[in-house]
Amino acid sequence: MKKINILLILLFVFTSVLSVNAQVTNKRIKFKKGESSATIESSVIRGDRDTYLVGANKNQAMIVTIMSIEDNAVFQIIDRETGYYLDGAGEIDDAKRWEGSLPSKGDYEIIVGGTRGNAEYTLKVFIE
Structure with a gap:
């Protein structure tokens, strides 16, 4: 019985540490006046995600690209109106x-992460 309690305590501590280490950064992408694109240079630590919010109208065209020196940065895009990922992202x-073409009016989440190790990246978002 004592061993089970110790194992449960260790499991709790271990999962608590993991949830503290996995952090999410939320940032709103704002375009400069008169511009339709934004470029973000940042980095993400292994296991973490950077989340960017961008607002757009239904049927607007959007292009999102990400580049990284080690080719290990990727992204997903969620339509916050529907809660679904965009096809291909x-x-x-x-x-x-x-x-x-964007299916809804409102915010979209662009979630950046690394496929292996830490990832330095350049994220470009274009909305027309």
Whole structure:
């Protein structure tokens, strides 16, 4: 009985440490006046995600690209109106480029992560 309690305590401590280490950064992308694109240079630590919010109108065209020196930065895009990933930028896609017409008016989440190790990246978002 004592061993089970110790194991449960260790499991709790271990999962608490993991959830503290996995951090999410949320940032709003704002375009400069008169511009339709924005470039973000940043880095993400292994296991973490950077989340960017960008607002757009239904049927606007959007292009998102990501580049990294080690070719290990990828993104996903979620339509916050529907809660669904955009085709080609879902959880299993590991997108490096996405282009298409937006299905809803409102915010979109661009979630950046690394496929291996830490990732320095340049994210470009264009909305027309």
